[in-house]
Amino acid sequence: MAHADRETSELLEQARQGDPKAVGDLLDHFRNRLRRMVALRMDRRLQGRIDASDVIQETYLEASSRLAEYLREPTMPFYIWLRFLTGQRLAMLHRHHLGIQARDAGREVSLYKGALPEATSAALAAQLVGRFTSPSVAAVRAEMKIRLQEALNSMDSMDREVLALRHFEQLSNAETAEVLGLKPPAACNRYVRALERLKAILTDMPGGAEELWR
Numbered sequence: 001m002a003h004a005d006r007e008t009s010e011l012l013e014q015a016r017q018g019d020p021k022a023v024g025d026l027l028d029h030f031r032n033r034l035r036r037m038v039a040l041r042m043d044r045r046l047q048g049r050i051d052a053s054d055v056i057q058e059t060y061l062e063a064s065s066r067l068a069e070y071l072r073e074p075t076m077p078f079y080i081w082l083r084f085l086t087g088q089r090l091a092m093l094h095r096h097h098l099g100i101q102a103r104d105a106g107r108e109v110s111l112y113k114g115a116l117p118e119a120t121s122a123a124l125a126a127q128l129v130g131r132f133t134s135p136s137v138a139a140v141r142a143e144m145k146i147r148l149q150e151a152l153n154s155m156d157s158m159d160r161e162v163l164a165l166r167h168f169e170q171l172s173n174a175e176t177a178e179v180l181g182l183k184p185p186a187a188c189n190r191y192v193r194a195l196e197r198l199k200a201i202l203t204d205m206p207g208g209a210e211e212l213w214r
Helices: 002-016 020-028 031-041 052-072 078-098 101-105 121-130 141-153 157-168 173-180 184-204 209-213
Strands: 108-111 114-117
Touching (some): 002 020, 020 052, 031 052, 031 078, 031 121, 031 157, 078 114, 078 173, 121 157, 141 184, 157 184, 173 184
Antiparallel strands (some): 108 114
């Protein structure tokens, strides 16, 4: 992470000096991380209608036009800023395509001055089930997904969000704390508790569901 931070700082400085290549490199550097975020938070009814690459490309156009503004007053780490813009774009697409239904299926998490689509229990369950390819599990995949979703619904929404940020989006503890407005120790403690809770849920489920976490 330290190396990545240095690379980002160097690219930001080059962009500040007016290097157009640095701007492109800076944005491309985070493409895979943003793709994971969009895949996790896009309403499943929009999959097939909207491609994650299109969401990211539109975000990059906005980020390019606002980069000078960010560089003058960077109020948050660059990746968190990019992620915020991406989340805003995704929330806008949810409202445009789903209208009032977006409030029910794509609940939003208030962060900063906007809102991002929530990582729902359905999305997290799909991610977990999708990790396992054993024939014995594949045969009961649909039932397991329903059970996982019900179990995740029993968790506190903040715990689900911490799991989404740390485990699925692969944010660092510092980034997670920044996103949620928590102190790093509090974010770490919250993640440990949520992780223990989810592991207990999986262990108690029939069919070897705990294997999904490994």
